[in-house]
Amino acid sequence: MKIYNQLSDFKKLDNAVVTIGTFDGVHYGHQKIVKRLCELAKSSGGESVILTFFPHPRIMIDPENQDLKLINTIKEKAEILADLGVDHLIITPFTRDFSNLSPAEYIQNILVDTIGTKQIIVGYDHRFGKDRKGGMTELEAFSKIYNYSIEEIPEQDINDVAVSSTKIRKALLDGDVALAATYLGYHFAINGPVIKGDKIGRTIGFPTANIFVEETYKLIPSDGIYAVTIEMMEEKSEVESQESGVESSSRLRTKDSRLNLYRGMAYIGQRPTINGMTRNIEVNIFDFNREIYGQHIKMNFLKFLRHDVKFTGLETLTQQLHQDKLDTLAFFKSNEELK
Template sequence: MKIYHNFSEFKKLNNAVATIGTFDGVHYGHQKIIKRLFELAKSNGGESVILTFFPHPRMIIDPENQDLKMINTIHEKAKILEELGVDHLIITPFTRDFSNLSPEEYIKNILVDTIGIKHLIVGYDHRFGKDRKGGLKELEDLSEVLEYKIEEIPEQDIDDVAVSSTKIRKALLNGEVALAANYLGYNFSLSGRVIKGDKIGRTIGFPTANLFVEETYKLIPSDGIYAVTVRMEEGFFKGMAYIGQRPTINGMTRNIEVNIFDFNKEIYGQDITMTFLEFLRHDVKFTGLEALKEQLQKDKEDTLAYFNKM
């Protein structure tokens, strides 16, 4: 897959079969659209193109609202789309100037003159252009004169999948990582750099790697304990992750930590990926470190029991 970070890098295609969207999560509903994209590209001898945006349009249009968190970082999204088999991915910077394009300018200048669309697939609720005034009608009105075909994925077809990025975000914010995985078709993950912590975990027999997630827009699941796998330079390991403010020691900041099973090397500065498999329990305050240690031992047993059932 070829990736372009602005339109100036992209060379107009002779037969582009394209779709447009933020595709956060690249979930089953998105995959239904992408499957149709591949079908059309193959039957028409064209090349598949996905046009997506970064930052997310809402981050630009409503910058004061920091509540929107994304299921995927832009790098995670690109990797998933590459694995699906997309030919071209255009990650265009979403700016106010871009958002102010009229629907007609957007269709002619971007879709036709820059990308070279011959077929365009959109979801039933796709909107574009200044004040989101553009939609299927505007696309159909210009399709004959600009010589492209437009296909809408009906609401019924997408709703049959019963999936939305909003549903997935809600599941993750509730700690329901297994439910989110059912919606996504894969397990949610967090990637980041291992940083130094206060090393309290190792004093009670449960050393943890503290994860720093650079992308502030990345969604972090609900506080609690999770069964996870960890991928890093040394290989692939099982473990249990903790998200929370460490109330037992009166912590002041929200931490992301992982106790990696059967592993005792220093990995400060290394990038690792945690994949969330199962929610084990909510974060609670214990009477002291000894009580916390007893609970962590039970958490480890529960985590191992989960892996043994897989």
């Protein structure tokens, strides 16, 4: 998939099959539209194009409201869309000027003159242009002038999925990562480099990798303990050990031979037992003892285990962490497909 960070980078196509939206989460409802987009492109000999926006239009329209957090970073969204088979992803800066385009200007300047749209696929409630005044009526009226066709995903088809980005955000903020996964069709993930912590976990037998989430707009689930899998790139020494037949029992293979997948338990919270002042995201990777500071890892959230609690001291915290690990291992044992 080719990615463009502004419309001016895109070279007009002869037969572009296009859909437009923010697609936060790229959930089952979004996937229905994207899969149909790719089907239409393939059957017509065209190329599939998704026009999306960054920052999120709600942030630009209401800059005073900084509470909106997104399910995906722009990089995560791109990776999911690429896996779905999209040919082109245009990430349009959602500026004040862009938001002030009339429906007519939007269709002519963006869809027709810049992208080369021949087919458009949209959801039943798609709106565009200044004050969201554009819709199916305008798309149909201008289709006769600019010679493009339109396919609308009916309300019934989308409502049958019974999912929305808002529902997913609520599930994650409640800690219900399993429910979020049923809406998304994949496990919610956090990506980021491993940074140095205060190493208290090492002193009680539960060393953790602290993850720094660089994107401030990324949604972080509710505080608590979670069963997770961790993806990280192989190092040269690991490749050599695999070739010699030596491999850790905790390491799980992925489709990408360069990636290792591990099991573990994650913690999100302010560490009240030690009177922590900042919110941490850290993970105890089972049967793992390498230094990975600076390495980028991906953490997939599978199950919520318990809420964050202030214990009387490190001894009682350690006892609970042993139980958390047993609960996590029991979860993996009862979900063999995750191995």
